[in-house]
Amino acid sequence: MREKELRRSLAVLPMGTVMKLTNLTARQIRYYEEQELVIPERNAGNRRMYSLNDIDKLLEIKDFLGEGINMAGIKHIYEEKAKKEQEKADKHNTLTDADVRRILRDEFVSAGGFMKDNDFSLRNNRSL
DNA sequence: CTTCTAACA
């Protein structure tokens, strides 16, 4: 499920393709970039290159606009979404007590070269 | 031929 995300993030679509896929004008697409929504990569020739995720976001923006939401509103929506994703990332990266114990054990093992005795290592593993 | 930036009879 990680490989798929990588491919969806690959910027391989030029403006013309994005216009056809989203039915938006180049003017609009560039304007949304100015508003810091959907920032595309640039190729060697300074051409904007979009990813499939960018396409999804542009379509989402088009929907929001169609529902009568303005730029400020859309920006607010993504700001909130970014905050929640950050919180989740923080929690996901929090070490559990089990993680700390495992890391501590590995540190001691590599530092002292203990655990040569099988009985000792088995007893030690059982306690972890 | 396509896309980019900058600007507005």
Next chain:
DNA sequence: TGTTAGAA
């Protein structure tokens, strides 16, 4: 947002 000019 549309459109256009001139460059890349």
